[in-house]
Amino acid sequence: MTALLRARGLGKRYRRRWALSDCTLDVPAGSVVGLVGPNAAGKSTLLNLAVGTLTPTAGEIEVLGGRPGSGAAQLARVGFVAQASPVYPRLSVADHLRLGARLNPGWDDALARDRIRRLGLDANSRASALSGGQRAQLALTLGLAKRPAALVLDEPVASLDPLARRAFLQDLMEAVAEHGLSVLMSSHLISDLERTCDHLVVLIGAQVAVAGDIEHLLATHHRLSGPRRDPATLPANQHVLSASHTERQSTLLVRTEQPIHDPSWTVTPLNLEDLVLAYLSRPPAEDGSRRVLAAVR
Amino acid sequence: MIEFHLDAGSGVSPYLQLVRQVRQALRLGLLREGDQLPTVKDVVAKLAINPNTVLKAYRELEHDGLVAARPGVGTFVTRTLADATLAAHGPLRAQLRRWLAKARRAGLDEESIEALMTTTFRSTAAEHAAGQDHAGQDHAAQVHAAKDIA
Numbered sequence A: 001m002t003a004l005l006r007a008r009g010l011g012k013r014y015r016r017r018w019a020l021s022d023c024t025l026d027v028p029a030g031s032v033v034g035l036v037g038p039n040a041a042g043k044s045t046l047l048n049l050a051v052g053t054l055t056p057t058a059g060e061i062e063v064l065g066g067r068p069g070s071g072a073a074q075l076a077r078v079g080f081v082a083q084a085s086p087v088y089p090r091l092s093v094a095d096h097l098r099l100g101a102r103l104n105p106g107w108d109d110a111l112a113r114d115r116i117r118r119l120g121l122d123a124n125s126r127a128s129a130l131s132g133g134q135r136a137q138l139a140l141t142l143g144l145a146k147r148p149a150a151l152v153l154d155e156p157v158a159s160l161d162p163l164a165r166r167a168f169l170q171d172l173m174e175a176v177a178e179h180g181l182s183v184l185m186s187s188h189l190i191s192d193l194e195r196t197c198d199h200l201v202v203l204i205g206a207q208v209a210v211a212g213d214i215e216h217l218l219a220t221h222h223r224l225s226g227p228r229r230d231p232a233t234l235p236a237n238q239h240v241l242s243a244s245h246t247e248r249q250s251t252l253l254v255r256t257e258q259p260i261h262d263p264s265w266t267v268t269p270l271n272l273e274d275l276v277l278a279y280l281s282r283p284p285a286e287d288g289s290r291r292v293l294a295a296v297r
Numbered sequence B: 001m002i003e004f005h006l007d008a009g010s011g012v013s014p015y016l017q018l019v020r021q022v023r024q025a026l027r028l029g030l031l032r033e034g035d036q037l038p039t040v041k042d043v044v045a046k047l048a049i050n051p052n053t054v055l056k057a058y059r060e061l062e063h064d065g066l067v068a069a070r071p072g073v074g075t076f077v078t079r080t081l082a083d084a085t086l087a088a089h090g091p092l093r094a095q096l097r098r099w100l101a102k103a104r105r106a107g108l109d110e111e112s113i114e115a116l117m118t119t120t121f122r123s124t125a126a127e128h129a130a131g132q133d134h135a136g137q138d139h140a141a142q143v144h145a146a147k148d149i150a
Helices: A043-051 A072-077 A093-103 A109-119 A132-145 A162-179 A190-196 A214-220 A272-280 A288-296 B014-027 B040-047 B051-063 B082-105 B110-149
Strands: A003-014 A017-028 A032-036 A058-063 A078-081 A150-154 A182-186 A199-204 A207-213 A221-227 A239-245 A249-255 A266-269 B067-070 B074-077
Touching (some): A032 A043, A043 A058, A043 A150, A109 A132, A207 A272, A214 A272, A221 A272, A239 A272, B051 B067
Antiparallel strands (some): B067 B074
16 A cells, blocks of 8 residues: 655755754555644644645655646645645635636536535635635635545644534544545644544654554653652663652653563553653653754754 | 534543444444444543544444444444343343342442442453553554664
């Protein structure tokens, strides 16, 4: 099976600042990938590299086996809904559908009209008259009716209220179920990603901090609590993400591929939010790989 | 027809929540042999969850022999859990009662009993999961090794 996303040493530099560096990723096709990270971590840069609106400074990237922006065939296979639901304020809903039909060879007009009807949007109203949720749904309609094999969305639900957000994700997941669509989307709302995604990429400071199948990530990260102990005395296969200590107790977040047999630990599973926060709140200096890379730069 | 729900704060993975809800419905007789489970599309559209999660849950139920997928039609219940487990409830309850009486005689109050139950339950579940995990990784390692050779 071709990969949804394959990156090798991918980097993007703006003048002297690397917005993304040494990014190596393998994500299987058919995945729904959540991309998380603090602002300016390189999320939008990675998404724009994936759709070909940016070109890499270093390394290479393939989406569904093709180079982003390499031609009409690749453009038809990968849809993009950029940040803040980009629609044309002065154009009507019907104009948007006409535009979509003209610009996209694989346009599914029945799907587009059916969605607009189900959403209860007036075909004659201008995009500027729509609510944030309706604009997001219109942008999603264009993205879906293009019938791409993969859809890339940059913070699609950021500005939506909870109800509109749920409706948006319901429709997106329905398209995944119905058309086998692959999805790559960034979001700050980890609880949404936990429901909708099967793959996670965490970007911090222009680099991939952790990436993988969500179930595997959750199965290999644990919270250990027990009598106070120096983390350096842990088995070599237990990688400590964070450690906090009281006089008598230690609480560690560890990543390990092996089961934890030490009976002195109380082992509890992490949820996705705990896991992401554990990576986001790590001081950069503790991370050997990042220090090395900074030195190379 | 069963209606699924998802408890985001439970710490239980979404796919496992779906599996448990079906098993629970089978135990309580809310789902019977021949009943249809909601289609993947319906579950996805209602809960806004990843279709692979639903597929995985249904596959596990199928693997356990509780449901069967009829291609193009849907997924149907093939077995009920009610009879088999209800029969076992009586003796287990009696044993549990005896154990609870012992625990009280040993001086444990309700909270201590509950804590003991929870931690024991959790640690045995974790051991069980760790064992399975280990087997899975061995398998993955073998697959990798096989690929390297190929």
